[in-house]
Amino acid sequence: MSNILEVKNLCVSYGGIKAVKNISFEVPKGEVVTLIGANGAGKSSTLRSIVGLVKPSAGKILMNGKEISGKSTEQIVAQGITLVPEGRRVFADLTVLENLKIGAYMRKDNLEDDINWCYDLFPRLKERHWQLAGTLSGGEQQMLAIARALMSRPEVIMMDEPSLGLAPIVVQGVFDIIREINKQGKTILLVEQNANMALHAAHHGYVMEVGSITLSGTGQELAENESVKAAYLGKARNKK
Ligand SMILES: Nc1ncnc2c1ncn2[C@@H]1O[C@H](COP(=O)(O)OP(=O)(O)OP(=O)(O)O)[C@@H](O)[C@H]1O
Numbered sequence: 039m040s041n042i043l044e045v046k047n048l049c050v051s052y053g054g055i056k057a058v059k060n061i062s063f064e065v066p067k068g069e070v071v072t073l074i075g076a077n078g079a080g081k082s083s084t085l086r087s088i089v090g091l092v093k094p095s096a097g098k099i100l101m102n103g104k105e106i107s108g109k110s111t112e113q114i115v116a117q118g119i120t121l122v123p124e125g126r127r128v129f130a131d132l133t134v135l136e137n138l139k140i141g142a143y144m145r146k147d148n149l150e151d152d153i154n155w156c157y158d159l160f161p162r163l164k165e166r167h168w169q170l171a172g173t174l175s176g177g178e179q180q181m182l183a184i185a186r187a188l189m190s191r192p193e194v195i196m197m198d199e200p201s202l203g204l205a206p207i208v209v210q211g212v213f214d215i216i217r218e219i220n221k222q223g224k225t226i227l228l229v230e231q232n233a234n235m236a237l238h239a240a241h242h243g244y245v246m247e248v249g250s251i252t253l254s255g256t257g258q259e260l261a262e263n264e265s266v267k268a269a270y271l272g273k274a275r276n277k278k
C-alpha cells in the first residue's frame with residue numbers, strides 16, 4: 039500500500055524549546071493511523087507542522103511523494119489534507135449550514151452533494167442546520183468541526199483529540215464516525231489521549247514521549263503492549 043503522507047526526521051522548536059525531536063512516520067493511503075502520548079509530547083505540534091501552521095526547524099513532509107513542508111497552509115489544504123484542530127473551533131455566531139459552507143471556501147463548484155453527504159453522516163446537523171454553532175452541545179460542535187473539515191474534500195483528515203471533554207456515549211459516536219469516514223475512503227491521522235479507543239480504531243499507531251517516537255506497531259500490537267498498557271491504558275499488570 040502506498041504512503042499518502044511521509045514525515046521524515048521532523049523537528050519543531052518554539053524558541054529554544056524542542057517540542058518535536060527528529061520523528062519519522064508514515065500514513066498509508068486508506069488507513070487510520072494514530073499518534074498517542076501524554077500531555078506535551080508534541081502531538082499537536084506534529085499535526086500543526088504537517089498543515090503548515092508551524093514551520094518545521096528540520097525534516098521533510100511529503101504528501102503523495104511530493105514535498106509539502108515549507109508551503110503555506112492554504113497550498114497544503116488545497117493538496118488534500120485538512121486538520122480538525124484541538125478544541126473544536128467552530129464559528130459560534132454562524133449557523134451550522136454557514137459553517138459547512140465556510141469549510142468549502144476554496145472550492146467554487148456545487149456544494150449541495152457534499153452538504154448532503156455531511157448531513158447523511160451527521161443527521162443531527164441536518165436537523166439543526168439553522169442553529170448558531172455556539173449554541174450546539176459539545177458533541178454536536180465536534181461533529182460540525184469534522185463535517186466542516188470534510189467539506190474541503192480532503193484525502194487526508196487529521197483530527198486533534200476529537201473525543202476530548204465528551205461524555206462516553208458521545209465519544210463512542212465520534213469513533214463510529216471516524217470508522218465510517220475511513221470506510222468511505224478517507225485516510226485519517228488521529229491524535230488522541232484516549233489511547234484505548236484510538237488504538238482499537240487504528241490500523242497503525244505511534245507512541246510519542248517528550249518529542250520522540252518511542253514505539254510503533256499495529257493498533258492491536260500497541261494495545262497489547264505491556265508498557266503501553268501501563269502508561270496509557272490504565273491496565274497495568276502487577277509485576278510478579
Ligand atoms: N506556541 C508555542 N509556543 C511555545 N511552546 C509551545 C507552543 N506550542 C506548544 N509548545 C510546547 O511544545 C511542547 C509540545 O506541545 P504540544 O501541544 O505539541 O503537545 P501535545 O502532545 O499536543 O500535548 P496535549 O496532549 O496536552 O495537547 C509543550 O512543551 C508545549 O508547551
Ligand SMILES: [Mg+2]
Binds near residue numbers: 081082124
Ligand atoms: Mg495537543
